[in-house]
Amino acid sequence: MDVKLGELSSWILTRDFTPKGITGAFQRGYNRYYNKYINVRKGSIAGVNMVLAAYVLFSYCLSYKELKHERRRKYH
Amino acid sequence: AQVTLAGHAVLGGPFLGPGTLQATRIFHTGQPQLAPVPPLSEYGGKVHLGLIPEEFFQFLYPKTGVTGPCVLGTGLILYCLSKEIYVITPETFSTISVVGASVAEFIDKLNEQKIAQLEEVKQASIKQIQDVVELEKSQQALTQKCHYLFDVQRNNTAMALEVTYQEQLHKVYKEVKNRLDYHISVQDMIHMINWVEKNVVQSISAQQEKETIAKCIADLKLLSKKAQAQPVM
Numbered sequence: 001m002d003v004k005l006g007e008l009s010s011w012i013l014t015r016d017f018t019p020k021g022i023t024g025a026f027q028r029g030y031n032r033y034y035n036k037y038i039n040v041r042k043g044s045i046a047g048v049n050m051v052l053a054a055y056v057l058f059s060y061c062l063s064y065k066e067l068k069h070e071r072r073r074k075y076h
Numbered sequence: 077a078q079v080t081l082a083g084h085a086v087l088g089g090p091f092l093g094p095g096t097l098q099a100t101r102i103f104h105t106g107q108p109q110l111a112p113v114p115p116l117s118e119y120g121g122k123v124h125l126g127l128i129p130e131e132f133f134q135f136l137y138p139k140t141g142v143t144g145p146c147v148l149g150t151g152l153i154l155y156c157l158s159k160e161i162y163v164i165t166p167e168t169f170s171t172i173s174v175v176g177a178s179v180a181e182f183i184d185k186l187n188e189q190k191i192a193q194l195e196e197v198k199q200a201s202i203k204q205i206q207d208v209v210e211l212e213k214s215q216q217a218l219t220q221k222c223h224y225l226f227d228v229q230r231n232n233t234a235m236a237l238e239v240t241y242q243e244q245l246h247k248v249y250k251e252v253k254n255r256l257d258y259h260i261s262v263q264d265m266i267h268m269i270n271w272v273e274k275n276v277v278q279s280i281s282a283q284q285e286k287e288t289i290a291k292c293i294a295d296l297k298l299l300s301k302k303a304q305a306q307p308v309m
Contacts, residue, residue: 037120046123053127060162071160 003011015021037047060067122130128145136144156162280288 037123040117040120042118043120044123044126046126047120049126050123050129067163067165070165071163073160076159 016024037043037050124130124133124145128149133145136148140147157164
């Protein structure tokens with residue numbers, strides 16, 4: 001990345017946290033991903049697959065609280 | 077650059093009606109970055125296993141080399157499983173069977189190839205062994221038919237024996253016949269001699285007999301004189 005870890009805090013302060021800025025950030029992120037993985041001539045399934053994997057991971061995290069009861073051992 | 081825009085240009089300046097609009101707009105100026113839009117790239121970003129983009133691997137490369145991400149992935153999976161951060165439920169098995177179906181197909185194909193190869197080898201060896209068995213059987217059948225050969229040989233030897241026996245019998249017969257003929261001829265000779273003697277004796281008349289006897293006596297006397305003379309010398 002172009003921001004060094006030491007300068008992270010100062011870089012965050014320069015960011016635009018208005019709603020417009022946040023939507024702009026999401027838009028930019030979406031455009032970046034879209035143009036890299038989906039908007040190509042010979043796209044593979046990886047473009048969609050990564051989104052689905054992210055969704056799966058997210059939903060697993062949300063439902064972890066109920067899944068905890070289905071564990072085989074209580075103490076690990 | 078700022079451009080003032082008057083919406084309603086009226087001759088004169090100061091009168092401003094309701095439709096006038098005064099606004100300052102900043103237009104896009106300067107060199108636009110994407111003036112001619114670049115053509116679509118051919119391939120998307122490289123992604124490993126359909127999940128992890130290449131940048132992650134490049135990020136880890138300087139520190140851990142090529143196997144870094146693999147080890148990291150394995151370690152994370154094992155950690156999640158052992159600490160049961162990821163809980164194995166029946167849902168896991170259903171997803172595995174969905175994903176695994178295609179994987180299983182692929183592996184089944186590989187397996188089938190291997191099995192087909194082995195099957196070929198097996199069939200070849202079976203065929204070879206069957207050929208050998210058939211050869212053995214045919215040879216055994218031949219040995220079954222050997223008795224014809226032996227019969228012929230036996231007949232031949234028997235015939236040879238017969239022949240020699242007959243030859244010898246014939247020889248014996250000939251020898252015996254020879255001897256018997258000899259005896260018969262001897263007897264015939266004796267008879268003939270007797271007969272000849274008888275005839276000769278008959279033919280000799282009395283007179284001739286006397287003459288011959290006298291001559292014989294004279295001869296004998298001569299001989300005796302000679303004999304007497306010799307031993308003295």
